[in-house]
Amino acid sequence: MVARRWFPRLDDVRDLVADQFGAGRRVVALDRLVGGSKKGVYRLRLDDRTTVILYVWAAGENYWPPSPTVPDDPFTDASGAELFATNHAALAAVDVRIPQLLMLDRDGRYLDADVALLEDVGAVKLESLLDRDPAAAAAPLATLGDALRRMHRTLGPRYGKLAAIASGVASQRRRPEDIVVDRALSHLHAAAVRDARLADAHDRIAGHVRHLRGAVAERATYGLVHGELGPDHVLVTPAGEPVVIDIEGLTYFDVEWEHAWLRMRFGDAYPLLRPVDLDPHRLELYRYAQVLSLIEGPLRIADTDFPDRRWMLDLAERNIGKALAVL
Missing domain, CATH: 3.90.1200.10 (Aminoglycoside phosphotransferase (APH), C-terminal lobe)
Structure with a gap:
């Protein structure tokens, strides 16, 4: 169990928004979406009423404790920015509709975690x-x-x-x-x-x-x-x-x-x-x-x-x- 979990706050994503959308647009709300158990999923609301989705792969966002695994099980540890980027490209290549990838950062430029910024396709499941x-x-x-x-x-x-x-x-x-x-x-x-x-x-x-x-x-x-x-x-x-x-x-x-x-x-x-x-x-x-x-x-x-x-x-x-x- 993680003793104390850290989740990003509004101030933590201001530079990300400024770099991606220009200094003239501001983030006014950061909503943590429910349901994720391996990565954090957030909706960023900007001052022009547009929205984007932020993925955060951080230890504090992963609720799964370790467990014994079968060594060659291809479904083990199916999380992370590298897998996301590779798989996103593969699905796009076979014309499967997925959210457009706007930005991927694996260098910790904005948060102490890998992050991706994606098109917000809405909340209707x-x-x-x-x-x-x-x-x-x-x-x-x-x-x-x-x-x-x-x-x-x-x-x-x-x-x-x-x-x-x-x-x-x-x-x-x-x-x-x-x-x-x-x-x-x-x-x-x-x-x-x-x-x-x-x-x-x-x-x-x-x-x-x-x-x-x-x-x-x-x-x-x-x-x-x-x-x-x-x-x-x-x-x-x-x-x-x-x-x-x-x-x-x-x-x-x-x-x-x-x-x-x-x-x-x-x-x-x-x-x-x-x-x-x-x-x-x-x-x-x-x-x-x-x-x-x-x-x-x-x-x-x-x-x-x-x-x-x-x-x-x-x-x-x-x-x-x-x-x-x-x-």
Whole structure:
């Protein structure tokens, strides 16, 4: 747990605004947006009523405590300015709508942290639009589905983070489904320490994971996946454009990983995304592995000073029910 967290204040961003927009424009408000757990997200309001978004990657903005990890898990430590910059360029190259990047500073010129300044595309999440007006969400969902198919058909012979592949350090020693199994079992072990029901069912859950793995055939091509794309990670502009955010986890991996998450997060709206063809056995293994992840992660962060602890505990409880239901 971080004993004392520091967050930027209005005076801390005045030089940044002056350098980017000129001395004639001033920042009049700095609003910290809720929901982030690995980086800080702020809306800067300027004196001409325009707004921009500021990302801050600093230790005090990351609420996640350390945990045991699978060494070659490509979804580990999916945060940071370098990943953001690499992934932003990759998504732009396949015509996925993302917020325009206005400035990236990794030299500490403005704050004692890496920062990025981005276009403000608004505050309307696809999640809230689906809740209040499903008919209005249909067009953004279809456009998002087109973008996802472009991503998932952008294939590569190696899996891993884009920056790691580009630098030649991405590990390829094992099949991705074996990484997912180890990841799932690691999450199970850690969660069982915190919940007696999981401790009691530990061996049966582990056996179910291995049973699902046994049905998966080998494959060696990988698509471009967001990693945890839900309707809360898509903003909708006033013009109805879906804009993908939280892109640091972008990875070449099995597209079934993405679709296991999409099916869970989009629910009844998922078919409107018109998914690509999928391997049902791989999909079910990845779905169950993600259930275990959504137990361990929320229970772990709930032990910290994360501001919405109750939400995390409720998320873990829902997924404990899913994990036990199949046994």
